[in-house]
Amino acid sequence: MGVLNVTPDSFSDGGRFLEPAAALAHGEAMAAEGADLIDIGGESTRPGSDAVTAEEELERVVPVIEQLSVRVAVPLSIDTRKAAVARAALDAGASFVNDVSALRGDSAMAAVVAEAEADLCLMHMQGKPRTMQDDPTYEDVVSEVKAFLEERLAFAVGQDIPEDRIWLDPGIGFGKTLEHNLELLRRLDEIAAIGRPVVVGASRKRFIGALTGRPETERLAGSLAAAVVAYERGAAMVRVHDVRATREALTLAAGVGPVLTWTEDKD
Numbered sequence: 001m002g003v004l005n006v007t008p009d010s011f012s013d014g015g016r017f018l019e020p021a022a023a024l025a026h027g028e029a030m031a032a033e034g035a036d037l038i039d040i041g042g043e044s045t046r047p048g049s050d051a052v053t054a055e056e057e058l059e060r061v062v063p064v065i066e067q068l069s070v071r072v073a074v075p076l077s078i079d080t081r082k083a084a085v086a087r088a089a090l091d092a093g094a095s096f097v098n099d100v101s102a103l104r105g106d107s108a109m110a111a112v113v114a115e116a117e118a119d120l121c122l123m124h125m126q127g128k129p130r131t132m133q134d135d136p137t138y139e140d141v142v143s144e145v146k147a148f149l150e151e152r153l154a155f156a157v158g159q160d161i162p163e164d165r166i167w168l169d170p171g172i173g174f175g176k177t178l179e180h181n182l183e184l185l186r187r188l189d190e191i192a193a194i195g196r197p198v199v200v201g202a203s204r205k206r207f208i209g210a211l212t213g214r215p216e217t218e219r220l221a222g223s224l225a226a227a228v229v230a231y232e233r234g235a236a237m238v239r240v241h242d243v244r245a246t247r248e249a250l251t252l253a254a255g256v257g258p259v260l261t262w263t264e265d266k267d
């Protein structure tokens with residue numbers, strides 16, 4: 001899943017793709033680099049970010065989705081918490097809704113997704129973007145995120161969204177400390193055990209900078225390591241800024257195949 005942020009303030013690429021022409025060119029480039037899905041967002045959810053109005057979000061994303069959907073064969077995702085934005089994006093050519101609020105942000109969202117027969121990603125977040133990094137606390141981050149995703153999955157299915165259209169995401173960096181993020185990646189197999197495909201968005205995030213000392217634009221090596229680790233522990237999709245490099249890293253990891261457990265008494 002390639003990230004296309006049509007925003008002035010996203011944490012690693014804010015302002016670069018706010019102009020529709022730049023956004024289209026970047027979307028086409030990611031499709032050519034092998035993205036399987038392009039995730040278009042008009043509102044930053046970085047820690048401390050301010051919400052934007054539906055009108056503003058619509059103005060940013062709809063023209064890009066309309067034009068990109070006729071230029072690339074790759075399916076398009078709308079990254080939004082607002083039902084009105086999701087509906088317009090689906091009408092304009094998107095087929096996947098990436099809702100970082102997991103249907104908690106807008107009570108009309110579930111019906112929009114159900115009616116359009118769209119795919120849906122439900123993501124875990126503790127708190128709200130403005131304050132979520134103030135003091136995130138968990139007894140056991142993995143079991144709490146897992147229980148949340150199971151509850152949201154059941155809720156979505158109860159709202160007539162077929163289970164086989166739903167993806168789950170532990171929400172790396174959304175109300176989590178460095179240790180929480182590492183624990184979620186370490187034990188990602190427990191999230192995958194829910195039985196739905198797992199999405200992981202670790203690309204260029206702050207926890208990578210905390211470990212490597214690198215600014216947002218210099219976190220490719222850490223991001224690739226996170227993608228490979230996530231893949232090996234059961235992620236079905238990774239949400240990334242650097243499509244070509246990630247595809248190459250995952251092609252290598254997939255070529256090697258799954259981790260095998262050594263047993264002494266093999267024939």
Ligand code: HH2
Nearest residue numbers: 005010011043044045046123169172201
């Ligand atoms: N992370 C971001 C935004 N949307 N969606 C999912 N499903 N999973 C994620 O981890 C995720 C997401 C934040 O990254 P980015 O879009 O690059 O930045 P910003 O929110 O500042 O636009």
